[in-house]
Amino acid sequence: MFEPKIVGFFCNWCTSAAADLAGTSRIQYPVNVRPIRVWCSGTVDPAYIIRAFIEGADAVVVGGCHPGDCHYISGNYKARRRIKLLKEVFKSLGLPEDRVYLRWISASEGKKFADTMHEITEETRKKGPGPFAGKREW
Amino acid sequence: MKELLKGLLEKNIVAAVLVPAKTTYGKVPFPLFIKNPELVEDADPFAPVMPVSMATQVSKLTRLASPDEPVAVVMKPCELRALVELVKFRQAGLENLLIISFECPGVFTIEDYINVVEKGENPIELAKAKDGIRRACRGCLYPYPYAHFDIAYSFAQDGFYAGTEKGRNALESLGIEVKERDEEAIRKETEERRKFWEEVRKKTREEVYGLENLMSFLSRCVGCHNCKDLCPICYCKECFWESPVFDYRPDSFFDWGNKKGGVRMPTDIFFYHVGRLTHMSLSCVGCGLCEDACPQDIELQRLFLHVALNTQAAFEYTPGLSLEDVPPLTTFKEEEIPELG
Ligand code: SF4
Ligand code: SF4
Ligand code: FES
Numbered sequence: 001m002f003e004p005k006i007v008g009f010f011c012n013w014c015t016s017a018a019a020d021l022a023g024t025s026r027i028q029y030p031v032n033v034r035p036i037r038v039w040c041s042g043t044v045d046p047a048y049i050i051r052a053f054i055e056g057a058d059a060v061v062v063g064g065c066h067p068g069d070c071h072y073i074s075g076n077y078k079a080r081r082r083i084k085l086l087k088e089v090f091k092s093l094g095l096p097e098d099r100v101y102l103r104w105i106s107a108s109e110g111k112k113f114a115d116t117m118h119e120i121t122e123e124t125r126k127k128g129p130g131p132f133a134g135k136r137e138w
Numbered sequence: 139m140k141e142l143l144k145g146l147l148e149k150n151i152v153a154a155v156l157v158p159a160k161t162t163y164g165k166v167p168f169p170l171f172i173k174n175p176e177l178v179e180d181a182d183p184f185a186p187v188m189p190v191s192m193a194t195q196v197s198k199l200t201r202l203a204s205p206d207e208p209v210a211v212v213m214k215p216c217e218l219r220a221l222v223e224l225v226k227f228r229q230a231g232l233e234n235l236l237i238i239s240f241e242c243p244g245v246f247t248i249e250d251y252i253n254v255v256e257k258g259e260n261p262i263e264l265a266k267a268k269d270g271i272r273r274a275c276r277g278c279l280y281p282y283p284y285a286h287f288d289i290a291y292s293f294a295q296d297g298f299y300a301g302t303e304k305g306r307n308a309l310e311s312l313g314i315e316v317k318e319r320d321e322e323a324i325r326k327e328t329e330e331r332r333k334f335w336e337e338v339r340k341k342t343r344e345e346v347y348g349l350e351n352l353m354s355f356l357s358r359c360v361g362c363h364n365c366k367d368l369c370p371i372c373y374c375k376e377c378f379w380e381s382p383v384f385d386y387r388p389d390s391f392f393d394w395g396n397k398k399g400g401v402r403m404p405t406d407i408f409f410y411h412v413g414r415l416t417h418m419s420l421s422c423v424g425c426g427l428c429e430d431a432c433p434q435d436i437e438l439q440r441l442f443l444h445v446a447l448n449t450q451a452a453f454e455y456t457p458g459l460s461l462e463d464v465p466p467l468t469t470f471k472e473e474e475i476p477e478l479g
Binding site for chain 1 (some may be wrong): 346347348349351352353378379384394397398399400402405408409412415416420444445448452453467472478
């Protein structure tokens with residue numbers, strides 16, 4: 001069966017902490033998610049998202065602090081614009097913009113973290129393999 | 139135009155002029171920074187060819203500091219729009235510049251320009267008749283100076299009009315008639331070119347839609363990155379897409395080999411082009427220098443401008459028109475983009 005690979009870029013101050021909280025609270029989340037800790041959602045240049053797809057990701061999720069709560073004040077607002085921009089580029093080129101997710105998950109939302117990862121994993125499972133699966137050119 | 143430039147220098151209205159001019163060694167005019175009024179003889183301000191963007195040259199002139207004395211610069215409309223973007227990104231300044239632009243008939247590729255000249259034909263007349271000019275120019279969305287110019291020339295009116303008081307004063311003090319700009323003529327000309335672009339765009343939209351199509355469109359790409367080197371918007375000293383963070387270790391190749399059987403080299407054609415669109419498309423003015431620079435003759439301008447117009451529309455941003463318009467990635471609103479939460 002197709003097991004989706006999902007790359008997560010999670011902010012150190014919120015979504016990464018939420019992942020830890022899910023763990024310590026023994027809330028299960030799918031092993032399909034490969035978390036990468038970043039200092040802020042605002043550090044995630046679209047380059048890293050594109051690269052994740054090239055390297056075989058079937059979906060990419062960026063997790064940041066809720067609007068207004070960014071540790072660096074406005075990183076998440078900038079992230080939101082960058083993701084919107086990336087999605088527009090993808091849309092224009094018929095690339096799977098629906099495999100790019102942006103989610104706000106605070107440090108206290110362990111349950112929301114697990115639920116979100118379930119949701120993204122299931123959606124991706126239905127969609128099937130990502131754009132570069134089996135491709136030898138990029 | 140030459141009289142104007144000469145007059146500006148002789149009357150000390152400006153201390154220097156930056157204008158396309160004859161070079162000592164070749165047939166293609168390049169920007170020349172002129173101090174000696176006699177050199178204005180070599181100027182070829184309307185030469186319908188654009189080997190480099192004047193915007194980039196103005197950046198070289200003004201990035202570290204504003205010139206102490208005024209400089210007149212002759213620029214095509216797309217060069218001026220690129221300059222406006224560079225100013226927003228603090229890569230150039232407008233202080234002490236007298237900007238002279240013109241209603242642009244379009245330019246030839248370097249190769250076509252040389253051919254025309256060698257045949258003894260008049261390139262400007264051919265350009266005005268749209269005979270052989272670049273596809274990018276035939277579909278130019280703003281073939282006239284939009285804003286931030288001091289003086290503009292119109293072929294149709296065979297005369298100058300002013301964009302600012304400074305420009306008007308300069309013209310008047312040289313005894314040059316200041317005409318009114320013919321908005322109706324501009325509207326008509328622009329409409330025609332936009333129609334041409336819409337046709338090009340329709341075709342392009344399908345041709346680059348979907349990974350398979352896009353990769354076919356780019357299949358000849360050798361990864362030289364010339365397209366970004368000539369792009370007036372790409373000002374970074376070190377291009378992100380060339381940074382060592384994106385280099386691979388040998389195990390990556392073996393991993394791909396194990397998973398996919400093999401891997402096309404050079405890699406990262408998609409990575410570079412699609413990634414770069416997330417960096418420059420909001421400021422893309424469609425000048426077509428990317429395409430001119432491509433040794434593989436990939437029709438990049440229509441790919442890039444097509445995507446760019448979508449990203450620009452998404453942020454309700456049009457680059458190059460006004461210094462007041464803030465580049466979308468340099469700002470944000472707290473309440474926006476509800477679809478992303
Ligand atoms: S793109 Fe427009 S402004 Fe630039 S050279 Fe061509 S016609 Fe002139
Ligand atoms: S100039 Fe042409 S060949 Fe070189 S990187 Fe750009 S598209 Fe590829
Ligand atoms: S610190 Fe969490 S999104 Fe900026």
